[in-house]
Amino acid sequence: MKVNTELTPKEMELPSDYADRLGLIYAKESSDVDKKSKGQFFTPLAIAKFMASMSTCQSEAVSILDPGCGTGVLSISLAEHFKSINPELKNIRLVAYETDVKLIKYSQLTLAYLKEWLSQHNIKFEYILHITDFVLDNRDALDAFTNLFGKKLDSFDYIISNPPYFKLPKNDEKTKAAKGVVNGHANIYSIFMAIAAQLLKTNGELIFITPRSFSSGSYFQVFRNNFFKKVDIIQAHLFHSRKDTFSRDKVLQETIIMKCQPKTQGTNRNEILVTSSSGTRDLDNLETLTLPSNLVIEYDSADKIVFLPTTQREREIVELFRTWNGSLNKYNIQISTGPVVAHRAWDYIQEQPQNESSEIVPLFWLHNVSKMELTWPIEKPNKGQYIKSEQKSRSILIENKNYLLLRRFSSKDDKSRLIAAPYFSNAITANFIGVENKLNYIYRPKGHLDRAEIIGLGALLNSTLFDQFFRIINGNVNVSATELRFMPLPPHEQIIEIGKQLILGNSFDNTTINNLIIASFELETIY
Ligand SMILES: C[S@@+](CC[C@H](N)C(=O)[O-])C[C@H]1O[C@@H](n2cnc3c(N)ncnc32)[C@H](O)[C@@H]1O
Incomplete structure (x- = not known):
């Protein structure tokens, strides 16, 4: 029989190096789709070791949970870290x-090798590798969010994880099990985090690496409320460059590493x-910043947005925004997504302004919008600049009113995430206009936004x-309508005053805007 020597540990190989090496071998065998x-x-080894180094350990005996363990690189790095910092550990x-049966043989090899390695250092290691679904096996932990007198749960001193990330279908058993704990259409990683928060011992430590998307937006609001009822963030680590973190797997997610601990008698840490x-x-x-916890998490609001400034300047920006009580919602201003979905509306979209049988009105696309400037028409293949306004197309058109059009997506190379241009209804005489789906439009539902307001x-x-504030609260290149609906805004009169001054100066370039905003909010110390 031929033995695959690649799969056996090398002489003196550290268990974490071995887990990393087997992870690479497995990843090469497996397709990107799979x-x-x-x-x-x-998790790249450097990050696994960094996550492990965030933990503390003084006991003789410890328990660890590693949900979605892969080749075990996280728990193995943690065990190595404990061995190096705690001579009392026995x-x-x-x-x-781990649910992937193809991966299990690697996990079994790495954990068996860790056992051998630890025993050479006089540490007894016992492990159970469940080849079952972590979420379904731990329904009781999810139930515990609503049923305080439910079953007793197995709990752990340390929970370390890089959970899977993908959206679960509504009818998935896991989505059903997590009903009420996360929003209806859940991302599996938030369910892993919620379960972990329930399975932590009183002084336990939870260390997770996840996308940053849970930190804001209504989609994760229910999750944030439940999660932050159970735990406090002790440390949060952010990466400035998205490319580097998971570069070998071509993941461009903005990631966050968090160390959390259970709340102490219901109170928040300072x-x-x-x-x-x-x-x-x-x-x-590392760059470090110690922040008051109530600046980072909006404990008093139902939203529980997590603000994560990483520099003193960003901190001052968050402090400024946190003093504002306004929002689009409070000013009776709505934001909606453009209703024209191009692939469903080809019958109505036109390259040319002429059509004998119907009225033709402008159709605005993402590329028509740049900062403070709506340029239309712009000829581009498959991006017809006109749309028929007739009975059948009415449901995808919007009333011809004053709007602020805002791009919903920025590319990674865009300098700014927020790109908005005003549209004034007097530009045309038609009753309706078209706005394509990659744009949001901002308007006053009953009434209108006047020039200075827009x-x-x-x-x-x-x-x-x-832009800087938006980056602090959101790791995403998408600009979601819900997020903007609740974004803090200065007093309404101040917004109008800024508008009036710009109209008076008749200059709308970015330098003028930035200078005016620095003066309006007395930001000289920040910039
Ligand atoms: C992002 S990977 C991380 C793997 C490993 N912990 C690491 O850090 O390298 C998540 C792992 O969770 C596993 N997984 C996915 N869904 C799972 C589930 N419902 N229960 C347990 N494991 C799951 C995947 O097969 C995958 O190996």
């Missing part, structure tokens, strides 16, 4: 979960340590100040 469907992106109990690095290479040279709001959204 990995994506299983949410399978292995016993480690590990419970790991401080949160926010660390950041450019990528993995400078993890030994210019003022447009200036704010296009400003560097708002």
Whole structure:
């Protein structure tokens, strides 16, 4: 029989190096589609070691949970870290979960090797590797959010995980099991986090690496409320460059590493340590910021947005925004997504302004919108600039009113995430206009936005100040309507005053806007 020597540990190989090596071998065998469907992106060793180093350990015996363990690189790095910092350590109990049967043979090899390695250092290691679904096996932990007198749960000193990330279908058993704990259409990683929050011992430590998307937006609101009822963030680590973190798996997600601990008798901790690095290479040279926890998490609001400034300047920006009580909602201003979905509306979209049988009105696309400027028409293949206004197309057209049009997507190369341009209804005589689906439009539902209001709001959204704030609360390149609905805004009169001043100066370029905003909010100390 031929033995695959690649799969056996090398002499003196550290268990974490071995887990990393087997992870690479497995990843090469597996297709990108397969990995994506299983949410399978292995943690690079440098990050695994960094996550492990965030934990503390003084006991003789500890228990670890590693849900979605892959080749076990996280729990193995944690065990190595404990061995190096705690000479008293005698016993480690590990419970790991992994559903991918093809991967299990690797996990079994790495955990068996860890056992051998630890026994050479006089540490007893017992482990259970469940080849079952972590979520379905832990329904009781999810039930515990609503049923305080439910079953007793197995709990752990440490829970370390890089959970799978993908959206679950509404009818998935896991979505059903997590009903009420996360929003209806859940991303599986938030369910892993919620379960972990329930399975932590009183002084336990939860260390997760996840996308940053849970930190804001209504989609994760229910999750945030439940999660932050159970735990506090002790440390949050952000990477400035998205490319570096999971580069070998071509993942461009903005990720966050969090260390959390259970709330102590229902009270919040006072401080949160926010660390950041450019990528993995400078993890030994962190930027650090200690922040009051109520600046980072909106404990008093139902939203529980997580603000994560990484520099003093960003901190001052968050502090400024947190003093504002306004929002689009409060000013009776709505934001909606353009109703024209091009592939369903080809019958109505026109390249040319002429049509004998119907009225033709403008159709605005993402590329028509730049900062404070709506350029139309712009000829581009398959991006007809006109749309028929007739009975059948009425449901996808909007009333010809004053709007602020805002791009819903920015590309990774765009300098700014928020790009908005005003549209004034007097530009045309028609009753309706078309707005394509990659744009949001901002308007007053019953009534209208006047010129100064639109210019003022447009200036704010296009400003560097708002762009920076938006990046602090959102790791995403998408600009969601819900997020903007609740974004803090300065007093209404101040928005109008900014608009009036810009109209008076008749200059709408970004330098003028930024200078005016610096003066209006007395930001000289920040910039
Ligand atoms: C993002 S990978 C991380 C793997 C490993 N922990 C690491 O850090 O390299 C998530 C792992 O969770 C596994 N997984 C996906 N769904 C799961 C489930 N419902 N229960 C347990 N494991 C699951 C995947 O097969 C994958 O190996």
